[in-house]
Amino acid sequence: MDKTYEPHAIESRWYAFWEERGHFAPSGQGEPYCIMIPPPNVTGTLHMGHAFQDTIMDALTRYYRMKGHNALWQPGTDHAGIATQMVVERQLAGEHKTRHDLGREAFIERVWAWKAESGGTITRQLRRMGASVDWARERFTMDDGLSAAVREVFVRLYEEGLIYRGQRLVNWDPVLHTAVSDLEVVSAEENGFMWHIRYPLVEGGGDLIVATTRPETMLGDTAVAVHPDDERYKNLIGLQVALPLTGRTIPIIADEYVDPAFGTGCVKITPAHDFNDYAVGQRHQLPLLNIFTADAKINDSGPEAYRGLDRFEARKRVVADLEELGLMEDIKPHKLMVPRGDRSHAIIEPFLTDQWYVKTGPLAGPSIAAVKTGKIKFIPENWEKTYFDWLNRIEDWCISRQIWWGHRIPAWYDPQGQVYVGRSEAEIRDKHRLGPEVVLNQDPDVLDTWFSSALWPFSTLGWPENTEALKTFYPTSVLVTGFDIIFFWVARMIMMGLKFMGDVPFREVYIHGLVRDQDGQKMSKSKGNVLDPLDLIDGVGLEELVAKRTTGLMQPQMAPAIEKATRKQFPAGIRAHGTDALRFTFAALATTGRDIVFDMGRVEGYRNFCNKLWNAARYVLMNTEGKDTGLNGGAVELSQADRWILSRLQSTVAEANAAIRDYRFDQVAQALYEFTWNEFCDWYLELSKPVLTDPASAEAAQRGTRRTLVQTLETLLRLLHPLMPFITEEIWQRVAPLAGVAGDTIMRQPYPEANKALDAAVAVTEIEWLRQFLVGVRRIRAEMNIAPGKPLPALLQHGSEEDRERLERQRRALTTLGRLGSIAWLGEDEPAPEAATALVGGMKILIPMAGLIDKTAETARLDKEIAKLRKEAERGVAKLGNADFLGRAPAEVVDKERARVAELQIAVTKLEEQLARIRQL
RNA sequence: GGGCGAUUAGCUCAGUGGGAGAGCACUACCUUCACACGGUAGGGGUCGCUGGUUCGAGCCCAGCAUCGCCCACCA
Numbered sequence A: 001m002d003k004t005y006e007p008h009a010i011e012s013r014w015y016a017f018w019e020e021r022g023h024f025a026p027s028g029q030g031e032p033y034c035i036m037i038p039p040p041n042v043t044g045t046l047h048m049g050h051a052f053q054d055t056i057m058d059a060l061t062r063y064y065r066m067k068g069h070n071a072l073w074q075p076g077t078d079h080a081g082i083a084t085q086m087v088v089e090r091q092l093a094g095e096h097k098t099r100h101d102l103g104r105e106a107f108i109e110r111v112w113a114w115k116a117e118s119g120g121t122i123t124r125q126l127r128r129m130g131a132s133v134d135w136a137r138e139r140f141t142m143d144d145g146l147s148a149a150v151r152e153v154f155v156r157l158y159e160e161g162l163i164y165r166g167q168r169l170v171n172w173d174p175v176l177h178t179a180v181s182d183l184e185v186v187s188a189e190e191n192g193f194m195w196h197i198r199y200p201l202v203e204g205g206g207d208l209i210v211a212t213t214r215p216e217t218m219l220g221d222t223a224v225a226v227h228p229d230d231e232r233y234k235n236l237i238g239l240q241v242a243l244p245l246t247g248r249t250i251p252i253i254a255d256e257y258v259d260p261a262f263g264t265g266c267v268k269i270t271p272a273h274d275f276n277d278y279a280v281g282q283r284h285q286l287p288l289l290n291i292f293t294a295d296a297k298i299n300d301s302g303p304e305a306y307r308g309l310d311r312f313e314a315r316k317r318v319v320a321d322l323e324e325l326g327l328m329e330d331i332k333p334h335k336l337m338v339p340r341g342d343r344s345h346a347i348i349e350p351f352l353t354d355q356w357y358v359k360t361g362p363l364a365g366p367s368i369a370a371v372k373t374g375k376i377k378f379i380p381e382n383w384e385k386t387y388f389d390w391l392n393r394i395e396d397w398c399i400s401r402q403i404w405w406g407h408r409i410p411a412w413y414d415p416q417g418q419v420y421v422g423r424s425e426a427e428i429r430d431k432h433r434l435g436p437e438v439v440l441n442q443d444p445d446v447l448d449t450w451f452s453s454a455l456w457p458f459s460t461l462g463w464p465e466n467t468e469a470l471k472t473f474y475p476t477s478v479l480v481t482g483f484d485i486i487f488f489w490v491a492r493m494i495m496m497g498l499k500f501m502g503d504v505p506f507r508e509v510y511i512h513g514l515v516r517d518q519d520g521q522k523m524s525k526s527k528g529n530v531l532d533p534l535d536l537i538d539g540v541g542l543e544e545l546v547a548k549r550t551t552g553l554m555q556p557q558m559a560p561a562i563e564k565a566t567r568k569q570f571p572a573g574i575r576a577h578g579t580d581a582l583r584f585t586f587a588a589l590a591t592t593g594r595d596i597v598f599d600m601g602r603v604e605g606y607r608n609f610c611n612k613l614w615n616a617a618r619y620v621l622m623n624t625e626g627k628d629t630g631l632n633g634g635a636v637e638l639s640q641a642d643r644w645i646l647s648r649l650q651s652t653v654a655e656a657n658a659a660i661r662d663y664r665f666d667q668v669a670q671a672l673y674e675f676t677w678n679e680f681c682d683w684y685l686e687l688s689k690p691v692l693t694d695p696a697s698a699e700a701a702q703r704g705t706r707r708t709l710v711q712t713l714e715t716l717l718r719l720l721h722p723l724m725p726f727i728t729e730e731i732w733q734r735v736a737p738l739a740g741v742a743g744d745t746i747m748r749q750p751y752p753e754a755n756k757a758l759d760a761a762v763a764v765t766e767i768e769w770l771r772q773f774l775v776g777v778r779r780i781r782a783e784m785n786i787a788p789g790k791p792l793p794a795l796l797q798h799g800s801e802e803d804r805e806r807l808e809r810q811r812r813a814l815t816t817l818g819r820l821g822s823i824a825w826l827g828e829d830e831p832a833p834e835a836a837t838a839l840v841g842g843m844k845i846l847i848p849m850a851g852l853i854d855k856t857a858e859t860a861r862l863d864k865e866i867a868k869l870r871k872e873a874e875r876g877v878a879k880l881g882n883a884d885f886l887g888r889a890p891a892e893v894v895d896k897e898r899a900r901v902a903e904l905q906i907a908v909t910k911l912e913e914q915l916a917r918i919r920q921l
Numbered sequence B: 001g002g003g004c005g006a007u008u009a010g011c012u013c014a015g016u017g018g019g020a021g022a023g024c025a026c027u028a029c030c031u032u033c034a035c036a037c038g039g040u041a042g043g044g045g046u047c048g049c050u051g052g053u054u055c056g057a058g059c060c061c062a063g064c065a066u067c068g069c070c071c072a073c074c075a
Helices: A007-020 A048-066 A081-094 A104-128 A144-159 A215-220 A275-284 A311-324 A361-372 A383-392 A425-432 A449-453 A468-473 A483-501 A533-538 A542-550 A556-569 A579-589 A600-624 A640-661 A665-693 A699-720 A725-738 A761-783 A801-818 A855-880 A883-888 A891-920
Strands: A032-036 A070-074 A163-173 A178-180 A185-200 A207-212 A223-226 A240-243 A248-254 A266-269 A328-341 A349-358 A377-379 A411-413 A419-421 A476-482 A506-512 A792-797 A820-825 A835-840 A843-848
Touching: A007 A104, A007 A533, A007 A579, A007 A725, A032 A048, A032 A468, A048 A070, A048 A104, A048 A476, A048 A506, A048 A533, A048 A579, A048 A640, A048 A665, A070 A468, A081 A104, A081 A449, A104 A533, A144 A163, A144 A419, A144 A449, A144 A483, A163 A275, A163 A328, A178 A349, A185 A215, A185 A240, A185 A266, A185 A311, A207 A215, A207 A223, A207 A266, A215 A311, A223 A275, A266 A275, A311 A328, A361 A383, A361 A483, A377 A383, A383 A483, A419 A425, A449 A483, A476 A483, A483 A506, A533 A579, A542 A556, A579 A600, A579 A665, A579 A725, A600 A665, A600 A699, A600 A725, A640 A665, A640 A699, A640 A761, A640 A801, A665 A699, A665 A761, A665 A801, A699 A725, A761 A792, A761 A801, A761 A835, A761 A843, A792 A801, A801 A820, A835 A855, A835 A891, A855 A883, A855 A891
Parallel strands: A032 A070, A032 A476, A223 A248, A377 A506, A476 A506, A792 A820
Antiparallel strands: A163 A178, A163 A349, A185 A207, A185 A328, A223 A266, A240 A248, A411 A419, A792 A843, A835 A843
């Protein structure tokens, strides 16, 4: 093995090995375990959020696979209707063309071509992450099978009356020219104005002043509303006002929707262009006057002077004309919530159109119940509240989109406008006995991308066919996703799963946080703070990184600032850390219910951890390859150190298993890190050295240590495998045969289970004693400024019988690791020489320092130590002096406190004696 | 307006009733034959604030402050 861990060399070979040998496929045996990947956009690229999510899913899949489950991680990609169409339209724009220049068919061909060209990127990147998905089952939301599932669901819902077509106000994106769902509209506060406009009473005698943030919509007003109990206006209800600029008169109506305390208490009502006004209009049978085109320009229903003007242009003109007429009472700055499309960022216009809807009420009820009854569990639980709130207030889902890339709505129209819904035109002709003379035209619209995503948990498994896969893996085990798509996706999968499968789509929903940059900012291209997971894995030069961050920006003027910040944060670019280190970092940061602030220091730390593991393995191999590990007969004798590490390993195994089942990847990572570094490497490997290097040690003891070394490492590798698949496979391939384990790959080996028979409390206490002994000696050495390599004599005093036995067993380890020239007992009453002291329980270690002792330093050291212990002891004494504590605290807590105080007091006494002795020198 | 979350060492975070922790960073010493992507030792925190419950509070309760996120039609 190379002296240094080089991730690239390792990672390039094992993935292909696993894939070629079919290790990602479900074994076909054991309890099913299934995770559906949240399908990324087929033309997308891997970002930190994916890498994080994929790490969690892969860790779970590998864990349960090793646990003997029939594990399937189902891969696939999403066609991402609007997002993908926009990318291709942008490419066309570069050629000075629009999709209309190409025509629908040619445009869709072009999108497929783009998919073919870029569609492999994200799956290649998934492979780099080590994702153990079953590629043989890979699906795409627009492939034939999934498209058939989409049509089937649509037809069945339509036939049941749960899909309908209707004309109502929708969220219209005037730039994309399509309706979007409520969820695709993002409202944010922006600066605007409140215009106060005077509407004269037709009968004369004054006017009403309405307040609005959108003066141009007055051209579509069909009433003015006041509150029925508003004394100011009560007598005007039923009268008419002259709507300025239009020559129309409109009624004054009374509606409780109006808040008399807000603005002037008079509200202009524009039923065709405002959701609230629409509702008011419905109650009062007001006419709907649509004054916009699909581009949000004034249409022919508007006054001639404004026709053809864009909505913002029309606003300026309306305001100017009202001012000229003296009808503009006031203009005040006003902050308002502006709704924008989440893709186009265009201001969304409430717009009257015919659209297809899913009636959600009947689907929401069972979806709420599924979570309430615990058939689906959210982790962390508090997201259930968010889920309930949304489902309780859910509106019907607008599913039609006026774009071209997506599943075409399976509805056809005859020349009379009669609509037919079916799986195909042929089925419809057959069912309705429509001859070839009847021309049928399919609805031009496509479905919301999330419609097909909602079917993902069963459509990927072959539904509507009742396939073996469907029977085996539905309901799936857990859904791993971000909170941002609970409404878009999670809730809708639950609705559709319950509706069509009669069961929940997954039993648990693990909601993870967002990956943020080092300053806690959301990572985004426009902020120039994105990190490409592959750059963390492979490394990237500064110039390339700057170029990546500054090209293709929506706001190119940001480039210099982004470049500056990037150069400052990564003056030398980013070093290669490897997939395993990145995955371990994500695991370590994955605490539940919290966003993660990505910290480069952590990745570096875990890259170092990989290196540590690598070198520990080198040491183990160096001492076991070609040597007798006691697996082929021959006496084997286990030392206390051997028993200790095996015992500690069992605790770690138990901890890892418990934590992973609780989705506490941070705890898994921490337990394994700590065991590997602080116990296995820092202590056990060091303790093995005296045994293996001393020619005088017994063969049986050497075999015991070699066997323990190799078995502990082999187990540790299996423990770490779900988090760090590559390095563990690489090392395991060499270590397993030495440990007597046969197998093709670590990923098909059993995950370790704690073996209680290996618990060894006695050994654990003894090694704890040894550690205290050595730490005491080392501390003296460091604080007395004694060269690390200089052999020292040690004298022991006040030892118990047990201390004497332990010393004999551990003498060699103590002398080697403590660099002690000798260790000898000093009689109880024998005068101690000038020395520095440390305590191990009641036993005193004296390091003679004849003439060398730095009296000031040692006095200071003892003073400090005594003060610390005394303070703790005093606190305990006070506690024990409290009758309430003695009376009310559990006996075991009191006993523990007593023991602790006694121990502290002994230590204080001994150190004080020593201090007195030093002072006399 | 409603809801959720956060506030613990310089930084990133664990810790949910009984001796304040980890990683990184920092200080000193050390190239000792697995590892300088290392070793040994060390410094560093009135656990946001104020009350309360309790024998005992970082942890439970109430209030406050600051920050963040989600939802919502105030024209």
